[in-house]
Amino acid sequence: MKNFDDIYKEVLPLLKKLQRQRRVYRLLKFIGYGALQLLILLLVVYVVYITFFIFTPDTITGFFIRQGRRNADKLNYIYSLQLVFFLFIPLSFLYTRIRRKQQEIFSLVVKHVAPNFQFIPHAIIPKNCIDHSKLLSKQLEKNENAYVMSDGKLKGKIDGVDIELADISLLNSSRKIFFLYYIPGINFLMVALLYLRPLFTRRSVEDFSDFKGLFMTADFHKQLHGTTVVLPDVLEKRAGFVGKILQGMNIKRDELVHMENTAFEKEFVVYSTDQIEARYALTPVMMERILAMRQKANKPLMISFREGKMYMIIPEPEGIFSFKPSENVTKPPALKRMYDNIQFCLTIVDDLQLNTTLWKTGCSQQHHK
Amino acid sequence: MNNTFFIVIGIAIVLVIIFIYNSLISKKNQVKNALSGIDVQLKKRSDLVPNLINTVKGYMEHEKQLLEAVTKTRTQAAQQKEGTQKRFASENMLTQLLAQLYVVAENYPQLKASENFLKLQAQLYDIEEHIAAARRAYNGAVYTYNNIVQMFPSSLVASAMGFKSQPMFDAPENETTNVNVNEKF
Numbered sequence: 442m443k444n445f446d447d448i449y450k451e452v453l454p455l456l457k458k459l460q461r462q463r464r465v466y467r468l469l470k471f472i473g474y475g476a477l478q479l480l481i482l483l484l485v486v487y488v489v490y491i492t493f494f495i496f497t498p499d500t501i502t503g504f505f506i507r508q509g510r511r512n513a514d515k516l517n518y519i520y521s522l523q524l525v526f527f528l529f530i531p532l533s534f535l536y537t538r539i540r541r542k543q544q545e546i547f548s549l550v551v552k553h554v555a556p557n558f559q560f561i562p563h564a565i566i567p568k569n570c571i572d573h574s575k576l577l578s579k580q581l582e583k584n585e586n587a588y589v590m591s592d593g594k595l596k597g598k599i600d601g602v603d604i605e606l607a608d609i610s611l612l613n614s615s616r617k618i619f620f621l622y623y624i625p626g627i628n629f630l631m632v633a634l635l636y637l638r639p640l641f642t643r644r645s646v647e648d649f650s651d652f653k654g655l656f657m658t659a660d661f662h663k664q665l666h667g668t669t670v671v672l673p674d675v676l677e678k679r680a681g682f683v684g685k686i687l688q689g690m691n692i693k694r695d696e697l698v699h700m701e702n703t704a705f706e707k708e709f710v711v712y713s714t715d716q717i718e719a720r721y722a723l724t725p726v727m728m729e730r731i732l733a734m735r736q737k738a739n740k741p742l743m744i745s746f747r748e749g750k751m752y753m754i755i756p757e758p759e760g761i762f763s764f765k766p767s768e769n770v771t772k773p774p775a776l777k778r779m780y781d782n783i784q785f786c787l788t789i790v791d792d793l794q795l796n797t798t799l800w801k802t803g804c805s806q807q808h809h810k
Numbered sequence: 811m812n813n814t815f816f817i818v819i820g821i822a823i824v825l826v827i828i829f830i831y832n833s834l835i836s837k838k839n840q841v842k843n844a845l846s847g848i849d850v851q852l853k854k855r856s857d858l859v860p861n862l863i864n865t866v867k868g869y870m871e872h873e874k875q876l877l878e879a880v881t882k883t884r885t886q887a888a889q890q891k892e893g894t895q896k897r898f899a900s901e902n903m904l905t906q907l908l909a910q911l912y913v914v915a916e917n918y919p920q921l922k923a924s925e926n927f928l929k930l931q932a933q934l935y936d937i938e939e940h941i942a943a944a945r946r947a948y949n950g951a952v953y954t955y956n957n958i959v960q961m962f963p964s965s966l967v968a969s970a971m972g973f974k975s976q977p978m979f980d981a982p983e984n985e986t987t988n989v990n991v992n993e994k995f
Contacts, residue, residue, distance in 0.1 A: 664936075699950050716950070717847045720943035 443553040445780055449773055451553075452546055456771045459542045463770065466535045473532055481633060544593050547762055547779065551595060554783050558597030565591045566607045566656050574752035575670050576743045577611065577652060578693070591656075592763060599787065600796035604659040606786050608760040611652040654756040657786065659795055661722075661751040667714030668695065669722045671731065673741040674710040702728045708735060709742075722746040730793050737792070738785065751795065761786075830958075830967040837955035841976055844948035848979075849892045851941040852901050855934065859884045859904070862930050866911070869921035873914055880907045898979065905941075908934065945979045952976045 443451075541562075548560045571577055591607040598604070676684035689697045694712040698719040705728040713719035723731075723746075735742050743754040755761060761782045764770045790796055863877055870877065883904045890897035912931065915921050922928075956975045959968040967973075 663939075699954065701946060701950060701953075716844065716947040717940070717944045720946045720950075721940055724939070724942070 445773075445777060448550055448553050448780065449776055452549055452776060453771065455542065455546050455549070456776065459539065459546065459764075460769060460771045462535060462539050462542060466532065466539060469532045469535065477633065540592060543763060546776075547593070550776070550780055551783060554780065555595075555597060555787055558595055558787075560593055560595050562593040564594035564596075564607075566594060566605070566609055566658075570658065571609065571611075571656060573747065574656075574658075574745050574754070575668050575747065576672075576745050576752055576754050592760070595762075595783075595786075599790040602660045602790050602795045604657060604790060606655065606657045608757075608762045609652075609654065609656045652756065653758050653760060654754055655761040655782075655786070657753040657755075657789065659751045659753070659790060661746055661749055661795060663722060663746075663749070665718060665722060665746055665748060667718050668745060668747045669698075669711065669713040669715075669719040670694070671709050671711050671723070671742070671744040673743065674706075674708060677707075677710065700728060701725075702732075705729075705732055708732060727793065734789070734792050751793075753789070826963075827967055830964045831971060834955075834958055834964070834968055834971070834973050837951070837958055838973065840951040841948070841955050844944065844951040846892075847944040848941065848948055851937055851944050852887070852897075855904075855937045855941065856884055856888055858930060858934055858937065859908075862908075862911075862927075862934065865924065865927050865930055866915065866921060869918045869924070869927075870914065873911075876907070876911060876914060880904070880911060883907055895977075905938065949978050952978050 544560075544562045548562070551558055551560045591609045593607065595606040596604075674684075674688075676688055678684070680687065688710055691697070691712070695714045696712065696716065698711040698713050698716055700706050700709075700711055700720075700723065702725060709731070711719055711723065731742065731744065738755060740755050740757065743756070745752045759765050762779060764775050764779070768775050770776070859880065863881060866873075867877055883900060887897060887900035887904055890900055915927070915931075958964045959973050959975050
């Protein structure tokens with residue numbers, strides 16, 4: 442296995458190319474967004490002009506027809522401004538190329554860091570798999586038509602444990618508003634809203650996703666009949682004892698489980714279909730390992746155990762395996778972050794000791810033969 | 811005015827008492843449920859022990875004493891009433907004897923190679939994990955129940971209605987650590 446410096450040297454030409462593409466992309470994006478804002482400003486001015494200078498009560502009847510005829514040239518001029526959206530076509534092509542280049546770099550790093558792993562650029566984690574994990578049920582419930590996007594999938598085996606990893610994005614495409622894209626005029630506003638939304642949100646998202654982060658599935662050699670979900674304990678941290686009571690009344694989740702490890706209980710909240718099974722999956726040692734991993738990752742962890750699988754999500758708005766949008770990718774820290782993230786994921790099996798054969802019962806051993 | 815005030819206060823107190831009483835019943839049932847969870851797992855283990863003895867006795871002729879002790883303790887445990895301290899004491903003894911049996915089995919390479927033995931051992935380890943989980947669930951339920959019984963003002967209702975604190979289950983020392991099977995096989 443090559444060390445980081447060697448990998449960096451090998452990947453540097455690709456990183457330089459990527460950095461050039463990212464610069465052009467940013468420039469085009471700046472021009473596109475600028476033009477879009479100008480267009481919206483013009484539209485606002487036009488609406489104000491119609492409302493205050495032309496629209497009077499006695500001209501209500503047939504106003505739109507008369508004004509439409511009278512100002513046909515002006516309207517044509519306004520519609521022609523929609524050409525601004527053509528600017529976004531090369532932007533979209535460039536974005537795809539950048540993604541591909543990034544995947545190429547990622548693939549190279551994986552080849553050196555984890556040779557027995559396979560990176561599949563076009564594969565995604567299916568939505569039903571995310572649904573099955575019960576980890577993002579809140580987000581999926583909100584967006585019944587959510588799409589799952591990922592920049593490829595990493596697949597492999599560590600000590601007999603099958604694992605799959607991918608950076609996932611949940612895209613909101615709610616049916617309730619989607620039909621608006623088919624209505625002339627309103628579709629124009631919808632597209633404008635889509636592009637303007639990031640300007641008014643604190644989250645630095647490029648793809649309008651509702652959730653972004655690492656999704657991982659791994660074999661869990663314990664026979665489980667129910668589901669146990671471990672989530673970051675935000676409510677109890679904020680509201681203390683009251684928060685705990687509210688968590689107990691959460692009808693959208695299964696039964697609340699009070700774990701005896703106080704440090705774990707402070708950091709996480711556990712819901713399960715079965716009190717005993719929750720403790721069977723989360724042994725005292727397992728709780729300690731999860732706590733240690735939480736500290737190591739320094740990010741919130743969401744874990745679930747269901748039907749012989751362990752699912753894990755680490756929320757990360759910028760993606761675990763991607764470069765940050767504004768950083769200079771030719772500098773070593775950018776690649777180091779990607780390198781460290783891959784290394785971290787590869788140690789999850791060891792850290793949680795998912796390879797422990799103690800958990801292999803007769804049935805699971807037969808199953809694996 | 812005064813009468814209305816006292817009636818409202820009276821109704822509020824009755825409602826609080828009903829709420830506390832129902833909570834106590836609910837927590838007590840959770841304790842019972844957790845206790846039956848332990849019994850289910852202990853029964854599973856108890857059912858597997860004769861198979862284990864039959865499998866190993868052909869190989870471990872020199873460990874007759876140990877095998878007899880395992881059988882005797884299993885019978886003793888089965889004779890005790892479910893959920894009693896005596897039953898748990900016998901089951902703890904059985905746990906320790908089984909652990910001893912696995913250690914002694916190390917000296918018998920043919921036994922270690924027996925697929926039937928390995929399968930039974932894995933099943934028993936899995937059941938031991940289930941037992942440990944059930945005990946923790948029981949302790950968790952008892953902890954919540956005892957809190958209600960002992961905390962003010964629910965303690966007033968609990969003592970008036972005859973609810974008493976329940977003892978926690980103390981796991982044997984060897985069960986609090988994870989067994990590394992790799993070392994044992």
